[in-house]
Amino acid sequence: MTQSVTKTNLTMLKKLLIFTVVMFGFGYALVPMYEKFCEVTGINNLLQPDTVDKNIKVDTTRLIALEFDANVRGLPWQFRPLQSNAKIHPGESIEIMYEIRNDSDHKLSAQAIPSYSPRFLEKHLKKFECFCFTKQTLEPGEVRQMPVKFVIDPQLPADIGTVTISYTFFSLETGK
Amino acid sequence: MAVVQDVHGHHDHHPTGIMRWVAATNHKDIGTMYLWFSFSMFLVGGFLAMGIRAELFMPGIQILEPELFNSFTTLHGLIMVFGAIMPAFVGLANWQVPLMVGAPDMAFARMNNWSFWLLPVAGLLLVSSFFVPGGAAAGGWTFYPPLSTQGGIGVDMMIFAIHILGASSIMGAINIITTILNMRAPGMTLMKMPLFVWTWLITAYLLVLAMPVLAGVVTMLLTDRHFGTSFFNAAGGGDPVLFQHIFWFFGHPEVYIMILPAFGIVSEIIPTFARKPLFGYSSMVYATASIAILSCVVWAHHMFTVGMPTVGQLFFMYATMLIAVPTGVKVFNWTATMWRGSMTFETPMLFAIGFIFLFVIGGFSGVICAIVPIDIQVQDTYYVIAHFHYVLVSGALFSIFGAVYYWLPKWTGRMYDEKLGKLHFWLSMIFFNMAFFVQHFLGLAGMPRRIPDYSLQFADFNMISSIGAFGFGLTQLLFLYIVIKCIRSGEKAADKQWEGATTLEWTALPSPAPYHSFETPPVLK
Numbered sequence: 001m002t003q004s005v006t007k008t009n010l011t012m013l014k015k016l017l018i019f020t021v022v023m024f025g026f027g028y029a030l031v032p033m034y035e036k037f038c039e040v041t042g043i044n045n046l047l048q049p050d051t052v053d054k055n056i057k058v059d060t061t062r063l064i065a066l067e068f069d070a071n072v073r074g075l076p077w078q079f080r081p082l083q084s085n086a087k088i089h090p091g092e093s094i095e096i097m098y099e100i101r102n103d104s105d106h107k108l109s110a111q112a113i114p115s116y117s118p119r120f121l122e123k124h125l126k127k128f129e130c131f132c133f134t135k136q137t138l139e140p141g142e143v144r145q146m147p148v149k150f151v152i153d154p155q156l157p158a159d160i161g162t163v164t165i166s167y168t169f170f171s172l173e174t175g176k
Numbered sequence: 177m178a179v180v181q182d183v184h185g186h187h188d189h190h191p192t193g194i195m196r197w198v199a200a201t202n203h204k205d206i207g208t209m210y211l212w213f214s215f216s217m218f219l220v221g222g223f224l225a226m227g228i229r230a231e232l233f234m235p236g237i238q239i240l241e242p243e244l245f246n247s248f249t250t251l252h253g254l255i256m257v258f259g260a261i262m263p264a265f266v267g268l269a270n271w272q273v274p275l276m277v278g279a280p281d282m283a284f285a286r287m288n289n290w291s292f293w294l295l296p297v298a299g300l301l302l303v304s305s306f307f308v309p310g311g312a313a314a315g316g317w318t319f320y321p322p323l324s325t326q327g328g329i330g331v332d333m334m335i336f337a338i339h340i341l342g343a344s345s346i347m348g349a350i351n352i353i354t355t356i357l358n359m360r361a362p363g364m365t366l367m368k369m370p371l372f373v374w375t376w377l378i379t380a381y382l383l384v385l386a387m388p389v390l391a392g393v394v395t396m397l398l399t400d401r402h403f404g405t406s407f408f409n410a411a412g413g414g415d416p417v418l419f420q421h422i423f424w425f426f427g428h429p430e431v432y433i434m435i436l437p438a439f440g441i442v443s444e445i446i447p448t449f450a451r452k453p454l455f456g457y458s459s460m461v462y463a464t465a466s467i468a469i470l471s472c473v474v475w476a477h478h479m480f481t482v483g484m485p486t487v488g489q490l491f492f493m494y495a496t497m498l499i500a501v502p503t504g505v506k507v508f509n510w511t512a513t514m515w516r517g518s519m520t521f522e523t524p525m526l527f528a529i530g531f532i533f534l535f536v537i538g539g540f541s542g543v544i545c546a547i548v549p550i551d552i553q554v555q556d557t558y559y560v561i562a563h564f565h566y567v568l569v570s571g572a573l574f575s576i577f578g579a580v581y582y583w584l585p586k587w588t589g590r591m592y593d594e595k596l597g598k599l600h601f602w603l604s605m606i607f608f609n610m611a612f613f614v615q616h617f618l619g620l621a622g623m624p625r626r627i628p629d630y631s632l633q634f635a636d637f638n639m640i641s642s643i644g645a646f647g648f649g650l651t652q653l654l655f656l657y658i659v660i661k662c663i664r665s666g667e668k669a670a671d672k673q674w675e676g677a678t679t680l681e682w683t684a685l686p687s688p689a690p691y692h693s694f695e696t697p698p699v700l701k
Contacts (some may be wrong), residue, residue, distance in 0.1 A: 005358060009283045012354040020346055020388050027392025027422055031407060034418050041485060073411075113411055170411030173404075 050126040052151060058091035059154040068096060069166035076104040077138070079169050082145070090154040098131065099145050100169070102138035109137040109172040117164040124156040125165070135172060190691045198293075201285035202691065203270050204587075206292050210267025211580070213295055215656070217259030220303060222649050224252035229611075229645040231628050232638050245628035246314035247330075251302060253317025254334065257434070258341045259299050261568065264576045265437040266291075266348045269376045271587065273352060275681035275689060276370045278361025278698045283354035291347035298340040305333040316626060318423060321408040321416045325400050332401070335394045342391045349383035352376055361680070363700035367461070370679045371454065374461050375440030378468045379433050385472070386429035393422040417482055424475035432471040435567060436464060438535075438575035439506060442528045444679065445582050446510050449525035450517025451676040456509040463502035463509075470499045480548050481555045489548045496546035503539055507532060522674075523597030527578030530605055531571060538566025541616065556626070559619025565612045577604070577655065584659070585673040586681055589688030590666030596658045603651040610644025 066088065068081035078101040088094050102108055112132040116122055131146035138144060152163070190196060190205075200206050227248045231240045240248060270288070274281055282288045305312040310328025313319060324331055356377045360369070369377075397419070399405040406412025408419045439460075447454045454460065476484060476492040510532055519525070541563040545551050554560060577600075584592050614637040623634045630638065669687045681689060684698045 008358050009354050012358060013284065013350060016350040016353060016384055020350075020384050023385055023388035024392050027389040027425075028396075030389075030422050030425065031396075031418065034415070034421060038415075111411060111413065172406075172412055 050128065050150075052126045052128070052153070056091050056151065057154060058089050060089050062090055062154075062158075063087050064090060064152055064156070064160070065162040066094075067162065067164040068098075069164055070098060071166065071168040073168055073170050075108060075110055075169055075171045077102055077108070077110065077169060079167075088152065090152050090156055093128070093149060093151045095129075095147050095149045097145050097147055098167070099143065100136065100138065101143045102140055105140045107137065107139050109135050110169045111135050111172055112167040112169045115166050115168070117166070118160065121152075121156075121160075121163050121165075124153045125163075126151050126153060132167060136169075199289065200292075201281075201289055203274050203282045203285070203288065204689065204691065206282075206288050207267045207270030207272075208587075209292055210263050210270055210295075213292070213299070214260050214262075214264035214267060217255055217263070217299055218652070220299075221252050221255035221260055222652060224248045224255065225645060226649050228252060229642040232630070233642040234639070235630055235632055235635050237629055240628060242628050243311060243314060246316075246626065247306065247312040249626050250313050250315060250317055250319075251306070254313075254338075255299075255302055256568075257317065257430070258338070259295075259302065261434050261572050261576070262341075262345060263295055265376075265379070265434070265572075266345070266352075268372075268437065268441070268576070268579050268583075269348075269352050272583065272681065273355055273373055273376060274359075275586075275685065275693060276373050276679050277356060277359065277364055278680050278684070278694050278700075279355055279359035280692065280695050280697075282351050283359060284351050287347050288351050291344045291351070294340050294344040298337040298344070301333045301337040301340070305330040305337075308333065318420075318427070319397070320423075321397065321400070321419050324397055325408065332398070335398050338394050339391060342387045342394075345383050346387050349380035349387075352380040353384070356380075361694070361697040361700060367458065368700070370440075371443035371457070371460055372437070372440035375436045375443070375464050378464050379436045382429045382433050382436070382468055382471070386426045386433065389422060390426040390430075393419065393426065396422075417479075420479050420482060421476070424478045425472075427478065428475040429468075429471045431564075431567070432467060434572045436468065438531065438572050439464060441575045441579045441582075442510060442531050443506075445524045445528040445578055446513050447678070448582070448674045448676040449522060449528075450514045450519050452513055452517040453678075454509065455512035455515075456505070459505055460509055463505040466502040467499060470495060470502070474499065477546055477551070480551045493546055493548050497543055500539065500543050507536055507539075522581075523592070523594060523601055524578045524582035526598060526601040527574050527581065530601065531574045531578065534566055534570030534574070534608070538563055538571055541566065554619055556624055557619035558615040558623045558625055561625050562612050562615035562619060565615070569612070570608055574604070577601075580659070582674070583681075584662055585669030586685070586687050586689055588663050588666065589669055589686075590662050591669045591673065592658050592662035592666055596654065596661070600651060600654050600658060603654070604648060607644045607647035607651055611641050611648055612644070614641050614644075 064087065066086045068084055068086075070079045070081055072079045078099075080099055082097040082099060086094060086096065111134070114130070114132050116125065127148065127150040129147055129149040131148065136144070136146075148165075190202065191199070196205065197209060200209065227240060228245065231238060231245055270282065273279075302312075308329050310330055312330040313324065313327055313334040315323030315327065315331075319331070319334065356369070356373055396405070396407040400407050400409055400414070406414040408414050408416045410416065443454055443460060474492055474496045476488060477496045480489060480492075521529075541559070545554060545560060545563055581592060581597055584590075618634055618637050618641070621634065623630055671686045672682045673687060674682065677683070680698060685693055
């Protein structure tokens with residue numbers, strides 16, 4: 001191999017290695033891109049507050065029965081809603097309080113993930129405020145009450161009379 | 177192609193003993209090691225496939241516990257993709273690219289040694305993960321979270337093996353690109369390169385594009401498992417669907433990484449045995465490049481049932497169906513090359529024609545799977561298994577068999593047994609179709625993949641499929657016998673064993689190819 005070929009080969013090697021590193025970075029860049037994409041298209045926005053049309057009409061002809069559920073996964077916490085059910089008209093806003101208590105002897109962080117029944121309730125449930133949008137950190141023995149504020153829009157199909165709103169706290173500690 | 181080349185044997189000394197292989201920098205030695213390594217991994221992956229088919233021979237759980245069955249399907253996929261098919265193509269590239277472009281060796285000989293010797297380490301990690309507590313990874317070869325964030329140390333071994341395999345492939349690809357772009361013989365312009373070299377150039381670019389993304393996604397998985405990140409953990413604000421997007425951003429180019437070199441091989445074999453130049457050479461090059469580019473924008477067709485906006489489904493559906501156009505150009509060109517050619521049907525040609533025939537079936541079932549409403553029905557059924565085995569076994573693997581038969585006389589200086597070669601082809605052909613054609617029916621009838629048991633109505637087709645798979649597995653031992661027989665006692669091969677061959681390794685070099693070839697580059701007139 002002549003000297004000049006060796007040199008051009010090494011230049012090529014450098015370029016391709018840089019490209020490889022860039023593509024490795026691109027894999028990571030897909031994470032914020034995906035989040036941005038979901039935010040723009042409104043897919044998967046479980047963790048953002050909703051906005052609601054001010055002129056939303058309260059449909060007084062219907063009453064929806066709400067059931068509240070609370071679970072804890074892998075955490076020494078107590079978690080419960082202060083009321084287990086309620087009845088509201090579609091379009092009417094309601095605030096429900098939940099309570100968490102850290103029963104362990106050390107500081108712990110966790111975050112709640114919502115889930116709904118029926119599943120498509122997500123489309124009709126507009127949350128203005130929710131403790132699930134942020135990480136919750138509790139000192140040992142600390143008790144905290146947190147509100148969820150929402151409306152159910154009147155577009156909810158007529159055959160739905162009862163809905164369940166459930167939250168599960170998952171630990172955010174490493175290695176749990 | 178007329179070539180002036182003085183062939184002299186006085187450089188034909190080489191290191192002996194084990195160090196010849198451990199410290200190998202010669203592209204032929206490294207190519208040979210790649211091929212033997214991939215064949216041994218092919219046997220390991222084949223053993224796992226036999227286990228799967230034995231369990232599915234009858235309804236009920238007979239041989240494998242469900243957990244072990246899951247490990248078998250997972251490791252079968254990983255070992256065949258990363259251990260057998262990819263290294264076999266890299267091995268062929270190592271042997272053939274320098275010979276076909278008239279270069280003395282690969283561009284970075286030491287890096288070449290390193291990229292080979294990483295492979296056995298990764299292979300060992302994958303195989304030994306069966307024997308650690310918790311067993312081998314069992315979440316499917318695509319290792320979707322949350323299954324892959326839950327498994328035991330076997331999953332970590334798999335992640336580490338994938339890192340190593342990725343590094344090896346990237347180094348191999350860089351080597352191939354540099355060799356092709358910088359070290360061609362004078363007079364060999366890009367558009368005069370043999371098509372095998374062209375397809376490998378494009379494949380190598382896909383490798384450096386896609387493999388780092390795979391390395392990234394398995395790194396994210398690793399940090400999710402052990403270092404408290406939440407890329408794919410919904411509870412920490414991540415999203416398991418994100419994994420699938422990043423994985424398939426790698427995964428779809430990956431399937432073309434496994435088929436483009438096959439296109440190149442077939443494009444060498446068909447003109448040789450039809451004794452006509454390849455029809456539409458430049459359209460072949462452009463078709464290969466278009467397939468490679470399209471392959472980067474179709475990944476979400478693996479995820480139609482995961483949930484995405486209709487616009488997204490339509491885009492990925494149309495983009496996927498578009499790939500059929502350049503692929504159709506290729507199939508047309510191969511057929512047109514054979515048209516009115518003076519064809520003979522030696523073993524390589526049989527495998528090449530078998531490839532075209534069966535790959536087209538796999539291609540058509542691919543177009544069917546691309547249609548969203550149908551895909552929602554057949555997702556994760558045996559229809560998909562049938563589809564990708566038609567493109568990977570009768571596509572990639574058949575082309576590798578064809579390539580080995582085609583170039584064995586050049587590599588060893590001896591001829592393989594033509595009768596046995598043809599027997600190998602026909603047995604493979606019959607048993608392959610027996611094993612996989614019926615899986616289309618199973619899939620359409622709703623049999624799910626990756627499940628060790630099935631309902632009674634699937635029993636007959638599964639038994640046929642298992643018998644075909646056992647036959648196909650045994651047939652490959654015949655292949656091993658043919659290759660060993662050829663190396664030990666084959667008849668002496670001519671320098672230009674195939675009269676229709678036009679590429680440099682046949683026209684400018686003796687058989688076997690000398691240990692050091694093209695130290696002075698050949699001159700193409």
